[in-house]
Amino acid sequence: MISIVIPTYNEEENITRCLESLNRQTVPREAYEIIVVDGNSRDRTRELAEPLADSVFIQKSAKVGGARNDGVMAAEGEIVATTDADCVLPENWVERIAADFERRGDLAQLYGLVYPLEGGFKNHLSLAGANTFARVGYHTRTIYFTLGCNTAFDRDAFIQAGMYRCIDAGDDLEIAQRMRKLGRVMLDPALRVGFSMRRYQQFGTLKSIYEWMYIVAKGGDAVNYNYSKRTYK
Template structure:
């Protein structure tokens, strides 16, 4: 009997997919009771070859966005429960045992975890994935690199939204809750994320990419405080730029207000880990990352709005 099917979407992850698969194959869990399915989204590197050597099945599925890729793996699953992990993440050896214990408490609950820092984490990773006295901060919704739920529940809810380029994990989480199901986040299901953005430019590009999710459900984001902050930041920055020569005072005020917004996010992130910054440099670097975050999200949001004109 196969208890778990582990689905891994993959696109040009030759650098990390080997570590991911090794962590899965080394689980302290009967190997004949779980299967590993890699769904490759058209990689141009050695991802497919690496996957074929270590996974039970490697499906080449070049068409479709990430939600469709995850759903393709789930449609081929033989396991009673589905596990979703990203190709640039790894599990510790007892992850599946803890997942089974959680599922035994409530089969109608979707469980998820958060991300841990890799051993060689850069300052960007450390200041973005803040850790507190109790460990890492958990996300508010399910994230695609750490999800486990009963396959029947997944099929009943209709799987991931296949029209979304990103954010399909959060959207699934919200849909589960609306349908009356429980979503539980636990550090017991943490994974190590090796593919974090390690440079400022990569960080901004990632936020621009994540902002593509606004296109699919723009109206639903109106109640999201972070989305509203990104929209306000974009508006104030635009106003400040365009009024710089025509109304300097208005421009300065708008830009000053825009620069306050990242501080709100920074304070919110430190509150989530229940601690204050350890040093002035940590506080400044964390604020700077939230500024880059809003810049990236604003660029992405602006692109979405322009595409609708």
């Protein structure tokens, strides 16, 4: 079985679309479970998620990384995949993850690329840059740009590695450096998910990238910026 973990916070505008895409997969529904870990939303996120997910509960650990960790600890699958509540998953997403892990017996972590759900040249350019960075980092074996919206783990290896750090940003970048000590970390360019550009549209692309880089440079926590639990229009 594959367990899919989705952290949420005030996502009533997006969670149904995300979960419906996960319920339209090419593999039988009993082959995977959907776990929603909510940051105590003030809107209808949990109410909307419950009919479409196998488990919905409030997170106990801090921040997005902590929510993912809570989901992993509740998971029944040998493989755990993570995505975000504002993403849309292709119909073969679960099938492709399963096939990659079956084909590579030494696989500890798998990750893919992203494309913008919203149109516009700037959005496509921004994610083209992110995807290029992911490819270059992987092939040069330097930085594994493993976005939490499109990654999967061998559950036992993930727990052994210490799971995600509970920080504001960069948790999905740092985890691969520990995972690679336990097995292969692999990029599958055909594993693609639709990624919401709402942060960049509301707060600005350059500002959002700067804030993320600043927080990462500070070790994942910075009092100047709050990168998680943002309120979107």
